[in-house]
Every structure is written in C-alpha cells, then in structure tokens.
Amino acid sequence: MADQILSKVIELLANGFLYPNEINCSSDFFNALRELGSLLGIELSPSFEPSIEILKEEYTRLFVNNPNEPCAHPYSSVYLDSSGLLRQRGEEEATKFYEMAGLEYSRNQKESSDFLPTELFFISELLYRENFSTLSSFLENHFLKWFPLFKNRLESLKPNPYYKILADITEALINLLKKEVIDEKA
Amino acid sequence: MKRRNFLKLSASACAALASLELQRGGVFVPRVAKASSNKGRDKLPGSLGAKEVTSVCEMCFWRCPIVGKVKDGKLIKIEGNPKSPANGPRVCARGNSGVQLVYDPDRIKYPLKRTGERGEGKWARISWDEALDEVAHNIKKVWKEHGKDSLAYFDHGASAEFMREIFKTIGTENYTNEPAFFQCVGPAALAYIKTLGYVTTGTRQYVDMKNAKAILLIGSHIGENVHVSHVREYVEGLSKGAKLIVADPRFSAAAGKSDLYLPIRPGTDTALLLSMMNFLIEKGLYDREFVERHCTGFKNLKKAVKNCSLDWASRICDLKKEDIKKACIILSENKPNVAIHPGRHSTWYGRGDTNRHQALAILAALLGAVGVPGGLYFPTPVKKGHVTFGCNEEEGEKPDTSIQEDFYPFASMFGSPTAKIVEATRTGKPYPIKLWGINGVNILQTIPNPYETMEAIKKLDFIFCEEILPTETALVSDIILPGATYLERYDSVYTYDLLTPYITVRQPVVEPMFEVRSPFWIARELAKRVGLKCFNYNEEIEFIEEELKGAGLSLKSLNQKGGLVAFKANPYRKRDELKVKTESGKIPLSIEDFEDEDLDSVPKFVPTPAPPKGFVRLIYGRSPVHTFTRTMNNLWLNNEMPENHLWLNEELAKKVKLKDGEEVILENQDGKRSWPIKLKVTPGIRPDVAYLPHGFGARSKALTKAYKKGVSDQYMITEYENDPFIGASSHRTSFVRIVKSGKVINLPELSPPPSEIPRYQMTGKGGRS
Ligand code: SF4
Numbered sequence: 012m013a014d015q016i017l018s019k020v021i022e023l024l025a026n027g028f029l030y031p032n033e034i035n036c037s038s039d040f041f042n043a044l045r046e047l048g049s050l051l052g053i054e055l056s057p058s059f060e061p062s063i064e065i066l067k068e069e070y071t072r073l074f075v076n077n078p079n080e081p082c083a084h085p086y087s088s089v090y091l092d093s094s095g096l097l098r099q100r101g102e103e104e105a106t107k108f109y110e111m112a113g114l115e116y117s118r119n120q121k122e123s124s125d126f127l128p129t130e131l132f133f134i135s136e137l138l139y140r141e142n143f144s145t146l147s148s149f150l151e152n153h154f155l156k157w158f159p160l161f162k163n164r165l166e167s168l169k170p171n172p173y174y175k176i177l178a179d180i181t182e183a184l185i186n187l188l189k190k191e192v193i194d195e196k197a
Numbered sequence: 198m199k200r201r202n203f204l205k206l207s208a209s210a211c212a213a214l215a216s217l218e219l220q221r222g223g224v225f226v227p228r229v230a231k232a233s234s235n236k237g238r239d240k241l242p243g244s245l246g247a248k249e250v251t252s253v254c255e256m257c258f259w260r261c262p263i264v265g266k267v268k269d270g271k272l273i274k275i276e277g278n279p280k281s282p283a284n285g286p287r288v289c290a291r292g293n294s295g296v297q298l299v300y301d302p303d304r305i306k307y308p309l310k311r312t313g314e315r316g317e318g319k320w321a322r323i324s325w326d327e328a329l330d331e332v333a334h335n336i337k338k339v340w341k342e343h344g345k346d347s348l349a350y351f352d353h354g355a356s357a358e359f360m361r362e363i364f365k366t367i368g369t370e371n372y373t374n375e376p377a378f379f380q381c382v383g384p385a386a387l388a389y390i391k392t393l394g395y396v397t398t399g400t401r402q403y404v405d406m407k408n409a410k411a412i413l414l415i416g417s418h419i420g421e422n423v424h425v426s427h428v429r430e431y432v433e434g435l436s437k438g439a440k441l442i443v444a445d446p447r448f449s450a451a452a453g454k455s456d457l458y459l460p461i462r463p464g465t466d467t468a469l470l471l472s473m474m475n476f477l478i479e480k481g482l483y484d485r486e487f488v489e490r491h492c493t494g495f496k497n498l499k500k501a502v503k504n505c506s507l508d509w510a511s512r513i514c515d516l517k518k519e520d521i522k523k524a525c526i527i528l529s530e531n532k533p534n535v536a537i538h539p540g541r542h543s544t545w546y547g548r549g550d551t552n553r554h555q556a557l558a559i560l561a562a563l564l565g566a567v568g569v570p571g572g573l574y575f576p577t578p579v580k581k582g583h584v585t586f587g588c589n590e591e592e593g594e595k596p597d598t599s600i601q602e603d604f605y606p607f608a609s610m611f612g613s614p615t616a617k618i619v620e621a622t623r624t625g626k627p628y629p630i631k632l633w634g635i636n637g638v639n640i641l642q643t644i645p646n647p648y649e650t651m652e653a654i655k656k657l658d659f660i661f662c663e664e665i666l667p668t669e670t671a672l673v674s675d676i677i678l679p680g681a682t683y684l685e686r687y688d689s690v691y692t693y694d695l696l697t698p699y700i701t702v703r704q705p706v707v708e709p710m711f712e713v714r715s716p717f718w719i720a721r722e723l724a725k726r727v728g729l730k731c732f733n734y735n736e737e738i739e740f741i742e743e744e745l746k747g748a749g750l751s752l753k754s755l756n757q758k759g760g761l762v763a764f765k766a767n768p769y770r771k772r773d774e775l776k777v778k779t780e781s782g783k784i785p786l787s788i789e790d791f792e793d794e795d796l797d798s799v800p801k802f803v804p805t806p807a808p809p810k811g812f813v814r815l816i817y818g819r820s821p822v823h824t825f826t827r828t829m830n831n832l833w834l835n836n837e838m839p840e841n842h843l844w845l846n847e848e849l850a851k852k853v854k855l856k857d858g859e860e861v862i863l864e865n866q867d868g869k870r871s872w873p874i875k876l877k878v879t880p881g882i883r884p885d886v887a888y889l890p891h892g893f894g895a896r897s898k899a900l901t902k903a904y905k906k907g908v909s910d911q912y913m914i915t916e917y918e919n920d921p922f923i924g925a926s927s928h929r930t931s932f933v934r935i936v937k938s939g940k941v942i943n944l945p946e947l948s949p950p951p952s953e954i955p956r957y958q959m960t961g962k963g964g965r966s
Contacts, residue, residue: 019214026219067321078318081901084302096300115228132224
C-alpha cells in the first residue's frame with residue numbers, strides 16, 4: 012500500500028515538472044504538495060498559489076530557453092555526458108533501464124526519453140510494480156548521478172518557490188527511496 | 198522517515214492525489230522485441246551498422262550532399278555522400294558538426310512569446326496555434342493599418358524560402374530576397390550579370406580553378422573560406438601547377454600558397470586591376486582575337502584606363518611596380534586558361550564595389566578566359582519539374598516612393614536594400630515600416646551598425662522570427678517560431694550546375710526534436726491564418742515528387758540510386774559558338790545600362806577614405822571552421838575555434854609596445870568599444886589594417902557556448918556607405934584603435950596614403966544619425 016501511494020506521489024512530482032497546465036497549477040495539486048512537504052519537513056506557505064502565467068514564464072526561464080543564463084535543462088544527458096548535449100549517455104542509460112523493466116518509451120513523445128518527468132514516471136512505475144531491484148539500480152547507477160547536478164543548477168537560477176519545493180521534495184523522496192531500496196539492501 | 202510513513206498522508210491528500218487527473222498515459226508502452234533483421238547491428242561500435250539516410254548539408258549555403266548515420270533514431274555521424282561527384286565522402290569540419298546542432302540543448306524547442314519588454318528576456322512557451330495566430334493577427338493588423346509595404350521580411354537560406362512566398366503574396370516590396378545580397382554578393386552579382394549575362398558569382402562561383410594554369414585572387418581567402426568542392430578544385434589546380442597570384446592586405450592562407458603575393462593597400466584593388474588592363478592593352482598582351490569577336494566597348498575601356506600606369510598603381514596600391522608587371526605577365530602567358538576569381542563577398546567600400554567586380558569580369562574577358570577550361574565557365578542546368586505554390590507570382594504594385602529604384606537603380610533585381618528598410622523603420626520615411634519577419638538570418642550580427650538596427654527594432658509594432666538557436670535577433674523578437682534543423686526536415690530538390698552536376702534532395706535524417714516544425718509547415722500554416730491562398734501542397738513530399746518527376750525520378754528511385762544522380766557538365770564553349778546572355782550576345786567592356794543611370798560605364802578608381810590619424814582600417818574574413826555566427830554555439834566547432842584574435846602588424850605593435858597574446862579593447866571612429874580581445878601580432882598583415890575573423894563575440898547569453906567569446910566585428914562597423922548601384926552596405930569603412938588598461942593608444946601611420954586618397958573625416962557624432 013505504501014509503495015502504491017509513493018508511486019502516486021512520484022507521479023505527482025513528475026507532473027509538477029511538466030509545463031504548467033490546469034492540473035499541475037490547480038489548488039488540489041498545490042494542496043497535495045503542501046501536505047507532502049509538511050510530511051518531509053519542507054514548508055510551503057498556505058497562501059502559495061502562483062498563477063499559471065507566472066509559472067509558465069518561470070518554467071520557460073528555468074527549463075526551456077533562458078535568454079539571460081544557462082537553463083537547468085531537465086535531461087539527464089546534459090549532466091551525464093561531458094559534451095553537455097541532448098540525447099547522449101543519459102538517454103542511452105535511461106533507455107536500457109526501461110528495457111530492463113520490459114518497457115519502451117513511447118515514440119509519440121516530443122521529449123527525449125531522459126526527460127526528468129519521464130524518469131520520474133519510470134520510478135513511479137517501478138514502485139507500482141514493486142520492481143525494487145531495477146529501482147535500486149536505476150537510482151544508484153543513473154538517476155542519482157545527475158539529479159543532484161540538475162538541482163544545483165536549478166537552485167543557482169533562484170527559482171520560484173514552486174520549483175524549489177518540487178525539487179526539494181523530489182530530492183527528499185528519492186533519498187528516502189535510496190536509503191530503503193539501496194542502503195538497507197546492502 | 199520510512200516510506201511506509203506515507204500511509205500517514207492525510208485522507209484529504211490521498212483523495213486529492215486520487216482525484217487529480219495526472220498525466221502519465223502513453224509515456225511507456227510494453228517493450229516489443231526488435232526485428233531480427235537489425236539484430237546486433239545497433240550494438241556495433243560507433244556508426245558501424247547504422248542506418249544511412251542521404252540528404253543535403255546546410256551548415257553553410259554550399260549544400261554538399263551528405264549521408265546521415267542513424268542508430269536508434271539518433272544521429273551518430275555525418276559523412277559526404279560517396280555518390281556525389283563534387284565532394285564524395287567528404288564534408289568539412291562544419292558539415293561533420295551538424296550532429297551537435299541537432300542535440301544542442303540551447304536550441305529553441307517550443308514556440309515562445311515575449312512576456313516582458315521587448316528584448317528584456319522574458320518568454321513563455323506557447324502552443325503553435327497561439328504563436329501562429331498571434332503572428333497572423335499582427336501581419337493582418339499592420340497590413341490593414343499601414344499598407345502592404347509596412348511589412349518587411351529578412352530572409353536567408355533554405356529555411357526562409359517558403360515564408361518569403363507570404364510576403365511576396367502580400368505584395369510588399371520589402372522582402373529582401375536574401376539580405377545577403379546587400380551585405381555580401383550583390384555588387385559582384387550585378388557586375389557579372391551585366392558583363393557576362395549570368396550570375397557568375399552568387400551562391401556559386403563558376404570559375405574553373407581545377408583546370409587553370411594561373412589563378413588570380415583579389416581578397417578571396419580560399420582555405421579559410423571553405424566550400425568543399427570549391428576548395429578541392431582550387432587545390433587540384435594548384436597541384437597541377439597553376440600559378441597563384443593573391444592580392445590581399447593580409448597574408449592569408451591563400452597568400453601562403455601563392456607564387457606572387459601582392460600586399461595591397463586596402464581600398465585600392467580597382468586601381469590595381471585598371472593598371473593591369475592598361476598594361477595588357479598597351480603591350481598587346483591581351484587576347485585581341487577574343488576581344489574583337491566577343492566583346493564590345495573596347496575603345497571606351499582603352500581610353501578609360503590609359504592613364505592607369507603601373508607607376509600610378511604602384512603608388513596608389515603601395516605595391517612594387519615590378520610585381521604588378523609580373524602578375525600581368527603570368528596571366529598573359531597562361532591565357533586563356535586563367536581563373537580570374539570573381540570573388541563573392543563584395544560589399545567592402547560602398548562606392549567602388551560594383552566597379553571592382555566589373556573590372557575583374559573585364560580582366561577575364563581581356564584574357565579570353567570565358568567559356569574555356571581554366572577560365573570562367575557556364576552553368577550546366579539540371580532539369581527538374583517546375584513547382585509553383587499557387588501564391589501570387591506577380592510583383593506587388595510599387596509604393597509612391599520605392600526604397601528600391603527611387604534610390605538605387607538596380608536594387609530591385611535583388612529586393613529592398615536592408616539599410617533602406619532599417620532607415621524607413623527608424624524614420625518613417627519615405628513610408629513607415631511597422632513589422633519585421635526574420636528567417637534564417639541573425640540581422641544584428643549581419644547588417645552594419647547594429648545600434649541603428651536596434652533603434653529600428655524598438656520602433657516596430659511587431660517583430661517575429663523563425664529560428665533554430667536563440668540568437669541576438671531571437672532575443673528581441675515578440676514571437677519565436679522554432680524551426681527544424683536541416684537534418685530534421687524535407688526542403689526541396691537541389692541541383693548543382695557547376696563542373697560536376699547532380700540532382701539530390703534534402704530529406705529528414707532524424708525525427709524533429711521537441712515541437713520544432715519544418716519551414717514549409719510553418720509557412721503553410723501561417724499563410725492559412727493570414728487568409729492567403731498559398732501553398733497548394735499539403736506536405737513537402739508532394740512537390741518534391743513533382744520536381745523529381747521532371748527529372749524522370751521519384752523519391753523512391755532517387756533513394757535507390759544513393760540519393761543522388763550525376764550528369765555530364767557542359768561548361769565550355771567553342772569560340773565560334775560563344776554567345777553570352779547579354780542584349781548583344783557579346784561581353785560589354787563598357788556597360789550602357791550603367792551610363793543610362795549616370796553611373797560609370799567603365800570601372801573607375803574611386804578612392805575610399807584612408808584611416809583617420811591614430812586608427813587603422815578594420816577588415817574581416819572567414820574562419821574555416823565556422824559559418825559566421827550561426828556555428829559559434831556548435832560544441833565541436835566552438836571547441837576548434839572558440840574566439841577570434843585581432844591581427845595587428847608586428848612593426849606597428851612594436852612601436853606602441855603591444856605584444857602578441859595581450860588582451861586589449863578596440864575603439865572605433867565613433868567611440869564604440871569592443872569586448873576584450875587577444876592580439877595576434879604578426880608580420881603577415883599591413884600596418885594600416887587590423888583583421889578580425891567574422892562571426893564571433895555573441896551577445897546572446899542564451900548561446901551558452903558562444904556568448905562573449907571573442908569580438909564581433911559587426912558591432913565595430915558603425916560607418917558604412919551604400920553602393921550607388923543597388924544600395925548594398927559597405928563593411929570595410931570603419932576604423933579602430935586600441936585601448937589597453939583603460940588608456941587609448943593611437944596607432945602610428947607606417948604607410949601614409951598618397952595624396953589621391955582623402956582621409957576619413959571624424960564626425961564625432963558617434964555613428965550616423
Ligand atoms: S562546405 Fe561544409 S558546411 Fe558547407 S555545405 Fe559543404 S560540408 Fe556543409
């Protein structure tokens with residue numbers, strides 16, 4: 012049961028990292044985040060409900076194209092490959108893990124398969140399926156190798172609290188998972 | 198904290214989670230085993246076992262045929278198409294690096310809308326519908342309120358051709374039909390059209406260096422300027438023993454290979470050419486028979502050049518008389534198999550640019566070097582189906598005062614001069630221009646005096662662009678439409694009509710990334726929204742098939758033949774069959790059309806002002822690993838040459854205690870200062886010039902690899918003149934001095950100009966006003 016809830020929670024975070032839309036900018040979404048945050052000791056003010064317009068501008072600045080400084084590109088290849096290019100080692104690694112889990116990234120997607128929300132969806136999927144061995148390896152050998160670098164970059168851009176909290180919660184949860192599925196296993 | 202503690206999430210949070218319709222569906226699908234035919238191939242290292250897709254390079258406009266190697270839908274490597282008789286399996290460094298363009302994370306990924314002030318740097322990603330509706334709304338609004346000519350379109354390259362149809366259909370005179378003409382090849386193209394009846398130099402140069410016995414380059418720095426087949430032919434010619442004469446104020450890569458190097462004073466090339474013509478005529482060293490049979494206006498020419506002695510040229514050009522004589526002898530001894538290179542980038546000094554290229558064309562004619570091996574040759578048209586898009590093919594009605602022919606008699610052959618578009622936008626005269634569309638050209642790094650261009654941009658009601666990368670121009674746009682790279686799209690059928698003719702097609706090597714779209718799709722969707730009857734094809738494949746049908750091919754059959762079909766060339770003409778496409782069928786050595794417009798019918802030396810005291814002339818050129826600004830952010834190419842250095846004469850540097858590798862700032866005649874740049878102190882440049890490779894010094898922070906690397910020559914060019922024929926803008930009429938540690942260093946004059954050359958008068962205005 013806990014893993015099913017956690018799977019849903021990670022799915023929520025993946026949605027948070029998608030371009031602002033009616034779902035991830037709804038009061039229900041903010042409330043769910045708020046509650047999650049409080050469980051992890053991360054505070055989100057009760058009055059925090061940024062407009063979708065503000066979040067769209069912010070998302071673009073942080074993750075799409077930033078006219079003033081380098082973006083926090085939400086793709087593992089940018090951090091895992093010394094070239095810093097898209098669709099490199101990060102994507103190859105992620106794809107291998109998807110294959111290991113019997114999955115394939117749908118060709119209909121506009122984003123490459125190492126897009127942050129996609130990798131979070133994958134973690135959610137593994138939790139849902141209780142495939143802890145793949146999860147453990149994915150986190151240890153892939154996700155945790157780049158997510159902290161991404162988060163540093165994001166923080167250096169002084170993001171809107173929404174994205175700061177999303178990243179903090181994601182980090183906390185992933186670390187929790189790491190502890191349970193990797194460290195405790197060892 | 199344990200993960201089971203998540204059970205503690207409140208009932209309301211769980212309910213909220215359950216009720217949220219989170220997106221997920223379809224991201225993953227169950228894995229299907231790969232088809233056995235490919236088994237193991239994708240596991241081979243590197244590009245081995247990759248799928249091969251033929252296409253056409255667009256890292257520069259030369260468009261070499263290529264093969265893209267693809268594994269798992271990812272582009273691994275680019276090579277030349279071995280079927281191509283022009284480049285074979287070769288591509289240049291830039292051609293290789295197309296891979297890095299596709300996967301550059303700085304790419305414009307989605308349609309973007311400006312959300313802050315223009316140029317403030319605030320954007321939001323929007324949908325294609327929203328973006329296209331907004332552009333269409335503004336086009337219609339400006340068109341209705343201010344008339345068709347208030348819309349202007351700056352376009353360049355393959356990506357821009359489809360959208361140009363929209364502006365043509367609206368009927369504005371201000372689609373520039375490639376602003377490159379007005380910053381680059383226009384004056385040269387005009388000179389050759391009027392002399393030889395075809396665009397001997399435009400995108401291509403029809404000059405047979407491969408079979409030449411002697412080659413003359415005036416400023417062309419082949420080798421630093423790389424177009425694969427062109428360089429190959431040049432190298433082949435040299436390897437077969439062609440004598441090379443290079444006139445250039447800088448000891449370029451070509452000068453390094455020359456038999457005779459003429460370190461000419463900048464701005465005096467026409468004087469050199471006139472004296473050579475005079476010498477050849479006086480000494481009877483020209484091809485008398487050719488001139489008598491195939492040329493007109495010889496008497497006029499002879500008279501016009503009669504005072505241009507070698508002594509005169511030697512003084513004007515700061516060259517040894519003996520060297521000029523030697524050049525004449527080399528050319529005469531090897532006539533008619535001499536390649537008088539027509540040059541390409543010709544917008545140097547404004548007033549004399551068309552005349553300089555006319556002089557080059559005349560020199561070729563005097564040597565009989567037309568339609569013969571080793572000389573200028575004729576294109577071999579490659580047949581393909583004719584395609585029209587159902588757009589308005591008619592020219593729009595001209596405004597009361599046209600910024601083309603009412604100012605420059607031959608401008609309309611190429612479009613509206615960019616300088617005039619900028620001026621009309623700034624001043625509202627002779628009519629207001631309120632909307633700019635930009636496609637495939639970074640206008641702030643291309644048009645002289647970007648400060649004026651910025652002023653104009655601020656006055657616009659609306660500006661939009663189609664772009665691949667967040668260039669300086671994209672940063673000031675209201676809407677940015679993300680274009681697919683040449684590797685992600687179909688364009689058209691391409692034919693090559695030089696010495697090794699062929700037909701080929703650009704087709705996608707990989708799927709487009711993100712939400713980028715092909716230029717055809719964008720133009721078609723935009724035309725619909727503007728309400729224009731345009732583009733009667735649904736997708737590129739439809740008109741590509743029609744074009745190929747005209748060549749007896751289909752896309753399938755062309756691909757079965759390796760993506761390219763080659764033909765035999767017909768570049769030369771027997772002497773008695775030679776007929777050029779001018780009115781008389783002969784080569785006019787004196788052009789009546791020019792005279793009719795009160796312009797010189799025979800080239801004259803018009804001196805360009807010499808540097809003011811303390812300054813040297815700023816000249817620029819190409820780097821072999823870059824195509825101007827557009828490749829600066831490319832990972833590999835940036836790695837090869839991340840920044841430019843300023844070439845400065847060794848003796849000059851010594852006099853003012855400047856050292857090689859030192860960092861300085863440049864200040865131009867209008868007080869504009871550059872970013873810091875390192876000096877390359879060398880004996881290989883004259884003391885009255887400084888040289889910068891062009892395209893560096895990106896000012897867009899969104900170009901993360903290129904930003905602030907080196908110096909942009911463009912931002913130092915604030916003084917320009919417009920050539921009186923087409924209104925092209927000069928690029929070598931600005932001057933710089935050095936600022937070191939905050940102190941201005943005036944540069945001494947080591948080669949003072951002769952009295953015939955006036956000195957530039959400082960206005961102190963800080964640019965044109
Ligand atoms: S010369 Fe180089 S960049 Fe230009 S088309 Fe050929 S391969 Fe591409």
